[in-house]
Amino acid sequence: MARDYYEILGVRRDATQDEIKKAYRRLARELHPDVNPDPETQERFKEVAQAYEVLSNPEKRRMYDMGVDPFARGGAAGGGATGFGAGFPFDDLMNAFFGGSTGTRAARERMRRGRSIKVRVELDLEETAFGVTKDITFPTAVVCNTCQGEGTAQGTHPETCDMCGGRGEVSQVTRSFLGQVMTTRPCPQCAGQGTIIRNPCPDCAGEGRVRERVTRKVQIPAGVEDGTQIQLAGEGEVGPNGGPRGDIFLEIVERPHPIFERRGDDLHCTVTVPMTAAALGATLTIDTLDGPEEIDLRPGTNSGQVITLQSKGCHHLNAPGRGDLHIHVTVETPTRLDEEQEALLRKLAELRGEDRPPGKFSPGQGNFFSRIRDAFGAR
Structure with missing residues (x-):
């Protein structure tokens, strides 16, 4: 030589x-x-x-x-x-x-980050309000157990590409009227990987990962609501050839509740009470997220009034305290009266001077209670 x-x-x-x-x-x-x-x-x-x-x-x-x-x-x-x-x-x-x-193309190509995953998690109102530990199952890419992410058959290993020396890219300097020009491109022999797998793993076909359904236990914090996304960094799919994992994004889906309507961290519900209870006052037992709660209905309560129970709503997300529970009162008016009930109401109307409300009916149209009876078919 x-x-x-x-x-x-x-x-x-x-x-x-x-x-x-x-x-x-x-x-x-x-x-x-x-x-x-x-x-x-x-x-x-x-x-x-x-x-x-x-x-x-x-x-x-x-x-x-x-x-x-x-x-x-x-x-x-x-x-x-x-x-x-x-x-x-x-x-x-x-x-x-x-x-x-x-840096080399080989390091960039072979250590690509895995794909991130979005997983829908359906929760009841009680679970979103107070938080819950949940098992979630989803398909993902995991490290191949046969080759441990190397991508090669048992007893073999990736070989360094002899064209690029393991760099994954090749460079060339040429002369032009502008001077020397350096061009770099992926190595055509190893496709930018830096190594060549002569004997691929039969289970993962040389990718170093396989797809499986996995179950993972996750902690849902108190105060999440419908549409909230929770990021679990580094818990997603493993990258090709043992690359770093992507992320998991948990999308919270809150199931409708039969009693409560959620507005932010506050809860709203409707309670229907008889006309007599609204007039005379009563003590009611209300279901809350914390269990039964007694509330006092003041005499003379009108339909549409709101009773607020403080700190009986949902927990604030990432902050102390809770929202409130708002109870909307609806007064129920009886539509069917027997003779005795009608007589009692007539007597009450007379005592209160309400048997003939002024300006409501012209002579010959009957009194107030006869109109009620006719309208609702009372017998």
Whole structure:
């Protein structure tokens, strides 16, 4: 071989990968065209880049030590006006100048984040008001137990792509009237993965994950309501090839309640009482979320009045305290009276001077109670 890549980098033939990388970085800082634009220096820089590309790749280095130079096969590994091949170590060059990494497509592709999931959770009013621990079941992607997310058949492992050296992308520098132009594209051999799976896992087909229905216990906080969304970060589908999980979004669906209507954190209900109870007053037993509660109905209560029980509504979400319970009173007027009941009401009307309400009926139309009786068919 005409060129000795070890000599070009100034390292021993048994140098470690770390020693090779350090030598390359030192020479790259010294010879890069942006630092030293001399044409001879650019040719020297090209040789350094080629030497590093071969010696930094274990497979290419092994072939080189056996006497095969990848850059001596009619440009098989090279290409482009400057000779920088498809496997040009752009990331390592950026490391040399900026002390960091631009990242590789392989890391981005293989560690894609899993999909987020939306799960509808139906709850009763009592569960949304006070909170509940709930078991939810949903389909999702989980790590394949056969290959543990690696995607390969038992006893095998992913192989580093020999075209991109595991970077997942290949770069090429060409000359144009604007100067040197760097282009980067996904590696065509590994499709940007950085590794190649020769023997895929039979259970997950090389994806490293399978779909299952799972059941998870979740804590629903007090005070949620219909339409509330709860995010469970990192609890969604696992990403391909062991990538990080997505999220779960729980969408709360509150079932209608037979008694209460919810408005925010307040509850509303309607209580129908007889005319006599509204007139004389009474003590009523009302169902609340906390159990039966006695309320006093004051004498002379009219239909439409509202009785409020403070702190008997739903808990505030992420805040102390509760809403109120509003009881709407409806007074029921009797529609059918027997003779005795009619007589008593007539007597009451006479005592109150209400047997003939002024301006309501003209002579010959009958009195107030006869009109009621005729309208409702009282017997």
